[in-house]
Amino acid sequence: MLDHEEVVIRVGRRSGLPVILAVHSTVLGPAAGGLRIWHYPDWRDGLTDALRLSAGMTLKMAVAGLPSGGGKTVVALPEGTRLGPDRRRAVLQDVADVIASLDGTYATGPDVGTGPADMAVIGETTPHVFCRPEESGGSGDSSPHTALGTIAALRAVSRHLHGTPALDGRRLAVIGLGRVGEHLARLLAAEGAELTVTDIEPGRRATAEALGAVWRGPEEILTEDVDVVVPAALGSLLTREVVPRLRCKAVAGPANNQLATPDVADLMHRHGIVWVPDYVAGAGGVVNAISTELHHAGPGEARARVLAIAQTVGELLDAAAREGLTPARAAAETARRRLRAAASGACGESASLASRGWGHLPRP
Numbered sequence: 301m302l303d304h305e306e307v308v309i310r311v312g313r314r315s316g317l318p319v320i321l322a323v324h325s326t327v328l329g330p331a332a333g334g335l336r337i338w339h340y341p342d343w344r345d346g347l348t349d350a351l352r353l354s355a356g357m358t359l360k361m362a363v364a365g366l367p368s369g370g371g372k373t374v375v376a377l378p379e380g381t382r383l384g385p386d387r388r389r390a391v392l393q394d395v396a397d398v399i400a401s402l403d404g405t406y407a408t409g410p411d412v413g414t415g416p417a418d419m420a421v422i423g424e425t426t427p428h429v430f431c432r433p434e435e436s437g438g439s440g441d442s443s444p445h446t447a448l449g450t451i452a453a454l455r456a457v458s459r460h461l462h463g464t465p466a467l468d469g470r471r472l473a474v475i476g477l478g479r480v481g482e483h484l485a486r487l488l489a490a491e492g493a494e495l496t497v498t499d500i501e502p503g504r505r506a507t508a509e510a511l512g513a514v515w516r517g518p519e520e521i522l523t524e525d526v527d528v529v530v531p532a533a534l535g536s537l538l539t540r541e542v543v544p545r546l547r548c549k550a551v552a553g554p555a556n557n558q559l560a561t562p563d564v565a566d567l568m569h570r571h572g573i574v575w576v577p578d579y580v581a582g583a584g585g586v587v588n589a590i591s592t593e594l595h596h597a598g599p600g601e602a603r604a605r606v607l608a609i610a611q612t613v614g615e616l617l618d619a620a621a622r623e624g625l626t627p628a629r630a631a632a633e634t635a636r637r638r639l640r641a642a643a644s645g646a647c648g649e650s651a652s653l654a655s656r657g658w659g660h661l662p663r664p
């Protein structure tokens with residue numbers, strides 16, 4: 301059954317490409333979530349991705365305590381399509397039209413395949429966009445903040461596993477050296493972690509060498525003998541088949557939708573591997589954007605909110621251990637509690653926030 305509030309699928313009139321916008325929930329407030337421009341074997345795979353990613357955003361917002369709902373946009377590129385500057389602009393204008401038609405129910409931001417410059421183009425048509433470049437009035441690139449939040453999560457994992465949050469000397473395998481993964485690898489290298497890294501783009505090998513990291517092929521790295529595997533590329537990499545072959549103690553990273561199917565979280569637990577839900581570890585970018593652009597927090601306060609992910613993860617791991625749950629179930633329960641409370645007690649407030657739209661939320 302479709303448990304989303306709204307799904308729009310439109311063939312862009314300029315680009316001819318399918319724009320898929322999914323609003324999963326506005327119970328906590330107007331929905332927000334990034335724009336993914338990526339290749340799919342079929343546009344329906346892009347639809348599946350949009351449905352899953354937008355549901356993940358609802359959980360991300362709820363656990364982070366943000367007054368926003370969950371949504372996501374996917375532009376499904378046929379395999380092999382390369383976007384030149386003109387067609388890219390056309391795609392972004394098509395996306396902007398769809399967002400504008402929702403009248404504030406949903407605002408976008410960056411995700412795989414997009415960044416602040418793309419948000420600036422969308423901002424020419426609609427105000428319902430965040431993470432535009434700072435000179436255009438936005439909070440800029442979300443990825444350094446996502447990386448910082450992931451570091452906070454990894455410190456909490458280290459404390460749970462080793463009794464200390466220090467990451468120096470810890471062995472970590474970072475999958476994906478894109479915008480978030482590269483920031484993350486740099487921060488981890490600066491903390492003295494022993495890094496193994498990969499990307500499907502062989503050109504990223506130079507980054508690995510500059511950081512003194514070991515390079516592995518994308519197929520090998522998941523089963524590397526390390527303390528923590530850190531997914532920072534695409535989703536569905538944790539499958540029932542791969543879990544028995546994992547040699548790490550924990551998996552925690554920003555990549556959205558890491559589980560191929562929800563039961564994989566239980567399987568990891570049975571294999572003694574700690575899995576921190578992606579929607580908790582990867583919340584730094586959206587926490588910074590919302591804190592800065594909606595709550596007008598200064599850089600220090602926004603950074604403190606991002607770093608508070610360490611506390612959230614620590615509490616989840618403690619609660620899970622105490623109650624005999626997986627961290628995934630503990631996090632989902634936290635999210636469900638917040639959503640239930642908003643849907644009942646603060647129902648009127650949520651509805652009015654949604655109708656007023658993005659950009660009009662009160663300061664906390």
Ligand SMILES: NC(=O)C1=CN([C@@H]2O[C@H](COP(=O)(O)OP(=O)(O)OC[C@H]3O[C@@H](n4cnc5c(N)ncnc54)[C@H](O)[C@@H]3O)[C@@H](O)[C@H]2O)C=CC1
Pocket residue numbers: 410411412413414442443444446475476477478479480481498499500501518532533534535554555556582583585586
């Ligand atoms: N940008 C942000 O602030 C946030 C991103 N995320 C998630 O983090 C992940 C990374 O996002 P970005 O860095 O923004 O995207 P990006 O597009 O900049 O980087 C993704 C990287 O992963 C690589 N890659 C793709 N498939 C791979 C594979 N099978 N094995 C190894 N590498 C592979 C790509 O070549 C690219 O370098 C995504 O899952 C995204 O949804 C989550 C929260 C916020």
Ligand SMILES: CC(C)C(=O)C(=O)O
Pocket residue numbers: 332333334335360408409410411442556582583585586
């Ligand atoms: C960074 C925001 C826009 C997002 O989509 C995410 O957290 O996945």
